[in-house]
Amino acid sequence: MSSYKDKKVITIGVVSELTGLSERQIRYYEERKLIFPDRSKGGTRKFSFTDVERLVDIANKMEDGLQTFEIRKMEQKKLRQEELRERMLRGQLNAAFNLRK
Amino acid sequence: MSSYKDKKVITIGVVSELTGLSERQIRYYEERKLIFPDRSKGGTRKFSFTDVERLVDIANKMEDGLQTFEIRKMEQKKLRQEELRERMLRGQLNAAFNLRK
DNA sequence: CGTGTAAGGAATTCTGACACG
DNA sequence: CGTGTAAGGAATTCTGACACG
Numbered sequence: 001m002s003s004y005k006d007k008k009v010i011t012i013g014v015v016s017e018l019t020g021l022s023e024r025q026i027r028y029y030e031e032r033k034l035i036f037p038d039r040s041k042g043g044t045r046k047f048s049f050t051d052v053e054r055l056v057d058i059a060n061k062m063e064d065g066l067q068t069f070e071i072r073k074m075e076q077k078k079l080r081q082e083e084l085r086e087r088m089l090r091g092q093l094n095a096a097f098n099l100r101k
Numbered sequence: 102m103s104s105y106k107d108k109k110v111i112t113i114g115v116v117s118e119l120t121g122l123s124e125r126q127i128r129y130y131e132e133r134k135l136i137f138p139d140r141s142k143g144g145t146r147k148f149s150f151t152d153v154e155r156l157v158d159i160a161n162k163m164e165d166g167l168q169t170f171e172i173r174k175m176e177q178k179k180l181r182q183e184e185l186r187e188r189m190l191r192g193q194l195n196a197a198f199n200l201r202k
Numbered sequence: 203c204g205t206g207t208a209a210g211g212a213a214t215t216c217t218g219a220c221a222c223g
Numbered sequence: 224c225g226t227g228t229a230a231g232g233a234a235t236t237c238t239g240a241c242a243c244g
Contacts, residue, residue: 004105004150009119011214013235014110014147023236024205032204042213044236046115049105067203112235114214124215125226133225143234145215168224 008038008046015047019055026055032068034058034075109139109147116148120156127156133169135159135176 012023019026029035030045035054037045061071113124120127130136131146136155138146162172 007150009111009115011112011235012237013141018110022205024207027237028204040114040213042236043238044213049108062204112214113216123226125228128216129225141234143215144217145234163225 005049008048008051010047010049010052012037012045012047015052015055018052019059021055021059029055029058029068033072034068106150109149109152111148111150111153113138113146113148116153116156119153120160122156122160130156130159130169134173135169 010018012026015021015026016023026035027045030037035047035051035058037047037051040046058071061074062068066074111119113127116122116127117124127136128146131138136148136152136159138148138152141147159172162175163169167175
């Protein structure tokens with residue numbers, strides 16, 4: 001499940017280059033709980049490629065005029081839907097299993 | 102063909118943590134032409150996950166008592182063999198194609 | 203609200219060299 | 224040959240604040 005894409009190894013300067021966002025913007029989006037980089041012992045932020053992808057997505061939504069809290073809500077909504085989908089799948093599996101026995 | 106694995110985005114400190122090698126060792130292996138990190142404008146080295154994998158492989162070979170130039174030769178040999186394999190494959194494809202027409 | 207910027211400091215990295223073996 | 228280390232400097236990153244809108 002977790003591969004290189006999720007390894008938090010990229011510094012903010014590189015992330016800035018990869019996304020086109022300023023370091024200021026990236027730090028701000030972290031402050032607004034849109035991304036969650038790791039920290040080195042010294043305190044420098046470490047991002048994953050997944051974070052980079054998320055930042056590009058965030059940048060697009062910001063361009064669409066969305067506010068950070070709206071983007072955060074969208075993300076939470078997506079997570080809730082995934083949970084729901086999982087629970088329904090689980091329920092169907094259980095039903096099928098109960099029918100068998 | 103090129104994915105996140107080949108993106109040169111990781112600084113030497115992180116590479117050191119990921120591989121268990123000292124920064125000194127990593128810089129030395131670069132000096133011996135075993136790895137080829139990119140550089141930022143400022144001059145800091147940037148490695149890829151592929152580089153990290155290669156370094157782990159190098160570390161194993163060093164433990165086996167190999168010298169850096171031997172490891173370099175092995176790498177070159179591998180490349181030559183891949184070229185050869187490719188050329189043979191190409192030849193077979195051409196032969197098959199010529200038979201058809 | 204989102205972002206730029208100057209400020210001062212701390213963490214990170216760089217190179218060239220000396221040392222050991 | 225391969226690696227550790229101290230040295231000095233440069234590049235990178237960090238935080239908190241002021242500014243604008």
